[in-house]
Amino acid sequence: MPEGKLCNRKLVDTKEFLDALLSDKSGEQYYEEMNHLDVDTAKLWSTIQKTFKSRLKTWLEICAHCGLCADSCFFYLANNKDPKQVPSYKIQSTLGEIVKRKGKVDNQFMQMTMDTAWAKCSCCNRCGMYCPFGIDMGIMFGYLRGLCFSQGFVPWELKIGTGMHRIYNAQMDVTTEDWVDTCEWMAEENEEDYPGLTIPIDKENADIIYTVNAREPKHYPQDIAEAAILFHLAGEDWTVPSEGWEETSLSMFAGDWESCRMQVESVYAAMDRLKPKRMVVTECGHAYRATVIEGPYWAGLKSGKPPVESLHYVEWVAEALRTGKLKLDPNKKIKEPVTYQDSCNYIRNAGLGDCAREIMSYIAEDFREMTPNREHNFCCGGGGGLNGIGRYRVQRNIGLKVKRDQILKTGAKLVIAPCHNCWDAIRDQEEVYHDGIRWSFLKPILLDMVIVPDHLKPKEE
Amino acid sequence: MYEIVTGPLAWISFSIFFIGLFVRFVLYIKGLDWKADRVTYRVNVKYGIKGAVRSIFFWLVPFGTRSWRNNIAFTIAFFIFHAGLIITPILLQAHNIILKERWGFSFFTIPDPVADIMTIGVILAGIFIVLRRIALPEVRILTSVYDFVILFIAMAPFITGFLAYHEAPAYNFWLIAHILSGELMLIAIPFTKLSHFLLFFLSRAQLGMDFGIKRGGMKGKGLAW
Numbered sequence: 287m288p289e290g291k292l293c294n295r296k297l298v299d300t301k302e303f304l305d306a307l308l309s310d311k312s313g314e315q316y317y318e319e320m321n322h323l324d325v326d327t328a329k330l331w332s333t334i335q336k337t338f339k340s341r342l343k344t345w346l347e348i349c350a351h352c353g354l355c356a357d358s359c360f361f362y363l364a365n366n367k368d369p370k371q372v373p374s375y376k377i378q379s380t381l382g383e384i385v386k387r388k389g390k391v392d393n394q395f396m397q398m399t400m401d402t403a404w405a406k407c408s409c410c411n412r413c414g415m416y417c418p419f420g421i422d423m424g425i426m427f428g429y430l431r432g433l434c435f436s437q438g439f440v441p442w443e444l445k446i447g448t449g450m451h452r453i454y455n456a457q458m459d460v461t462t463e464d465w466v467d468t469c470e471w472m473a474e475e476n477e478e479d480y481p482g483l484t485i486p487i488d489k490e491n492a493d494i495i496y497t498v499n500a501r502e503p504k505h506y507p508q509d510i511a512e513a514a515i516l517f518h519l520a521g522e523d524w525t526v527p528s529e530g531w532e533e534t535s536l537s538m539f540a541g542d543w544e545s546c547r548m549q550v551e552s553v554y555a556a557m558d559r560l561k562p563k564r565m566v567v568t569e570c571g572h573a574y575r576a577t578v579i580e581g582p583y584w585a586g587l588k589s590g591k592p593p594v595e596s597l598h599y600v601e602w603v604a605e606a607l608r609t610g611k612l613k614l615d616p617n618k619k620i621k622e623p624v625t626y627q628d629s630c631n632y633i634r635n636a637g638l639g640d641c642a643r644e645i646m647s648y649i650a651e652d653f654r655e656m657t658p659n660r661e662h663n664f665c666c667g668g669g670g671g672l673n674g675i676g677r678y679r680v681q682r683n684i685g686l687k688v689k690r691d692q693i694l695k696t697g698a699k700l701v702i703a704p705c706h707n708c709w710d711a712i713r714d715q716e717e718v719y720h721d722g723i724r725w726s727f728l729k730p731i732l733l734d735m736v737i738v739p740d741h742l743k744p745k746e747e
Numbered sequence: 748m749y750e751i752v753t754g755p756l757a758w759i760s761f762s763i764f765f766i767g768l769f770v771r772f773v774l775y776i777k778g779l780d781w782k783a784d785r786v787t788y789r790v791n792v793k794y795g796i797k798g799a800v801r802s803i804f805f806w807l808v809p810f811g812t813r814s815w816r817n818n819i820a821f822t823i824a825f826f827i828f829h830a831g832l833i834i835t836p837i838l839l840q841a842h843n844i845i846l847k848e849r850w851g852f853s854f855f856t857i858p859d860p861v862a863d864i865m866t867i868g869v870i871l872a873g874i875f876i877v878l879r880r881i882a883l884p885e886v887r888i889l890t891s892v893y894d895f896v897i898l899f900i901a902m903a904p905f906i907t908g909f910l911a912y913h914e915a916p917a918y919n920f921w922l923i924a925h926i927l928s929g930e931l932m933l934i935a936i937p938f939t940k941l942s943h944f945l946l947f948f949l950s951r952a953q954l955g956m957d958f959g960i961k962r963g964g965m966k967g968k969g970l971a972w
């Protein structure tokens with residue numbers, strides 16, 4: 287069988303295909319079909335010839351096999367220093383071999399490559415900081431994921447994710463109507479407690495356009511309400527777009543570069559349409575990475591920047607606290623020891639470490655840094671799409687150990703995790719290891735502490 | 748024999764070395780692609796240069812990066828090895844005498860005892876690197892015969908040079924072997940992993956630009972390597 291019905295090289299461009307994938311429980315049929323999926327070696331090699339350029343070529347070629355990358359990898363550490371988890375080994379034995387064999391690899395090899403690219407690397411890019419040659423194996427694994435995707439060797443959930451982006455312009459089946467309804471509902475729910483609270487939709491020339499992660503309208507609408515309340519209390523002139531509100535990119539995790547472009551272009555189109563001064567994205571690491579850091583390149587924007595200045599939520603919070611737009615009650619500062627989970631995507635890969643520390647100085651009396659921290663942080667263990675892939679649950683749970691040890695060492699029981707993936711990973715970590723750890727986004731913490739200005743308080747009857 | 752190895756063979760090996768490195772340089776730069784690499788090399792050039800310089804500088808300073816600090820023994824061996832590898836052949840008195848005779852110029856030189864110590868340093872550090880390769884599982888799994896061959900090519904001029912300088916028996920043999928192994932290294936540099944002689948700088952600069960331009964360099968203080 288050259289290609290399966292579900293597992294194939296086709297793009298998930300129709301609702302029928304997407305529904306068929308969704309109805310395959312746990313991807314059983316999908317993975318069974320994968321066992322018979324042929325590798326289009328000619329296409330694989332021609333893709334490599336077109337896209338494998340000097341940076342990657344040099345990285346593969348000059349690696350001195352010194353092994354300094356080993357200790358940088360949380361998978362290596364979590365797996366009792368298994369040599370097969372050394373980043374250099376992982377990339378040389380997969381991408382390195384494919385290049386060496388000029389694309390002539392078989393099904394079994396591609397499945398091994400897929401298992402390595404998704405279950406042994408979260409593309410956290412930490413190894414790149416520890417290699418004397420600056421070989422960033424996270425970037426190489428990102429590239430390798432693209433090759434795997436183009437051959438149909440991609441985890442089931444991520445294939446679905448690309449379909450969602452292609453059809454709904456969101457990682458989940460949230461339509462424009464669902465989104466707008468959710469915003470209106472959340473505004474209504476809270477306007478009694480916060481008179482004048484609205485969630486302005488498609489307002490032109492606002493100071494801020496706010497964008498989110500589709501999980502929020504789908505599963506955590508309260509998050510949108512919290513964001514709205516905080517913007518309201520800060521007196522921001524803000525809006526959400528009815529279309530182009532989703533910043534995440536399962537396509538980036540899957541290596542479907544074309545749908546990555548389609549997704550970010552939907553957000554950039556909203557910016558062009560509504561002409562806001564700035565964009566703020568919710569507490570999500572990879573959403574920011576996808577739309578603000580990598581997205582402009584997918585969309586071919588020569589400036590390397592999105593159409594308007596774009597901020598991660600922590601940047602907005604730090605600014606709002608610094609300028610006094612948001613005032614917190616100092617008596618309500620968190621008294622217990624508390625630590626902060628540095629998200630790889632906006633700390634190491636976007637330089638926002640200082641914002642996080644600034645925020646913690648306003649909200650915590652006993653802030654405890656993890657070791658290492660900031661750019662040198664370890665991945666939460668669930669990045670790069672790993673949280674959502676059932677096939678690799680065991681590997682993911684082993685990987686969580688490194689973050690767990692880091693958290694336990696701080697002595698803090700509360701972790702501030704302004705990133706959906708980190709938040710999930712720490713939740714799952716608690717589910718697996720039962721340490722009594724609690725985790726939170728910033729928004730609920732800020733809402734507990736914020737001083738509501740008199741003119742915004744509900745009038746007493 | 749001496750005439751051949753110091754005459755035409757020297758010319759050939761130096762030519763291959765310089766032309767080879769030049770070609771590698773051009774190919775590397777030509778192969779950079781702002782869209783594929785996702786780094787706007789030509790925009791925000793100032794941030795790019797700053798990122799590149801920081802990325803190279805901290806890695807050239809012993810213990811200048813966290814990776815160096817985490818691996819003390821290897822870092823010491825690494826710097827002794829590379830310092831000896833580069834400084835000794837260029838600043839050795841004997842080499843500069845030849846340079847003066849042939850081309851009428853020379854660099855300043857280091858005293859012979861210093862060169863001797865550096866040569867021993869290269870050999871000992873090289874042995875350490877070989878043993879480390881065999882001893883550590885995380886390095887062993889990456890190691891192939893090729894890695895030992897490369898190390899041997901780099902160390903051979905020093906072993907033979909040391910023997911020749913101390914007038915070991917069969918002086919002439921060691922002298923010719925020294926010159927040939929030096930020429931072999933020059934020829935090998937553009938074609939093997941030894942190309943990191945040049946590509947270290949280009950690759951470090953590239954990642955430095957990546958972080959300097961795109962991944963936070965324009966917002967933070969610059970990556971703490």
